[in-house]
Amino acid sequence: MKYVSTRAGDSAAQPIGFLDAVLAGLAPDGGLYVPESWPTFTHEEIAAFAGQPYAAVAAAVIGKFADGEIPTDVLEEMCAEAYGTFAHAATCPVTQLGPNLFLAELFHGPTLAFKDVAMQLLSRLYEYILRSKGRTLTIVCATSGDTGGAAVEAFRGRSNVRIVAMFPEGRISEVQRRFMTTVEDRNVANLSLEGSFDDCQAILKAMFADGQFAQAVDLSAVNSINFARIAAQAVYYFTTAVALGAPHRKVAFAVPTGNFGDAFAAYVAVKMGLPVERILVATNSNDIMARAFEDGRYSRGNVAATQSPAMDIQVASNFERLYFEAVRRDGLETGRAFRAFADTGVIDIPPGALATMRELFGGASTGEADTSRAMLATLNETGRLIDPHTAVAISAAKRTTLPSDATPLIVLSTAHPAKFPEAVHAATGVTPTFPRADRHLADKPERFDRLPADAAVVMDYVRSFAGA
């Protein structure tokens, strides 16, 4: 199976294999890698997922994308290890909230957010690929919250990889910081930068732009444009749907959305054969994706800070993959549209492509007051605390009518409430308890370095950390 870029033209990237696509992340022509065709499961194969361990379904789904580049037993072992780090025996269990309303709990991983599902697998894929190629990489990650913790936790102690996590001083929560700074492994460095998240991202960009530097430290990134992360996220759409009667009946999903990686993974599951009636893309007031499906205009706005910070995004990188699909894989058109978007901040989705998207996707945005109300209402109706990201999707789900009442609607719960204790307490008056005693975050010493938000200074630091 080859992976192709979403962009075409004279400078188009050459098709590459799965392992190379995993290491590359972004294609050299600026596009995103997608498989040249979608692998599929038969109805019987999907039905047979029922009752299987999560790791076994993961190996089956990801195996379709790796297509022989990783021996089956190695992939099975990787998945068993990755999902063995989760605190729930079902990995991503489904619970019921109301009549035909369900919650897919994706937050039982080591850093309490769904980023663990993909990151735990990605770190093992990296280790396998780098070992077999005899290569070493330096991953640098700029984080405003959940990604840094999930990446540090996943890559700590791995051979052939070192990781530097940069975060803006004083702008992330204590829980989020401690997930990074209490890690003792020597292949991890944490940098508290005296600046904003935008400063951190600008420094990361400067590192990639400096070819000499990037080569000297073997620079890599693990952001959500990496196709392996999408493939790993397609898995829980299968396991949760099958638990509720698929493929014999259709299900629907409500997905708390920022960068559109998770919602695109739902689309991937559909292309692989999972019968899904609707994918509801739920955003907070940063509603670029909800508006795109509503009025056909994908247009960048200003980022507003909300109580669901992991979704405070106004450019949803993975939308390029859906666009490419909806224009029938016309790479010239996709390249044109997204290059223009970089300048103008607007794409008017062609009517035919919009109609194709709307066959499966719908959008709904939820403001701050309704997000708080959804947390309180869920506590009152079910006795459960939910986090603000999940609340955004629950609010959207409750405002949506599906073509059939009989279709189960599965809301993805992307973070544990204890990761956002202030917002949960403000909405409900209850402080969530921290679920994983094994993490002992509060009493461990922290380890990080403080630097000015100056690209040259940070690059010197990374060079010396990488021994380059």
Ligand SMILES: *Cc1c(COP(=O)(O)O)cnc(C)c1O
């Ligand atoms: C990252 C994140 C999201 C958004 O996922 P995307 O794939 O970026 O759309 C939602 N909720 C939580 C808790 C997250 O960490």
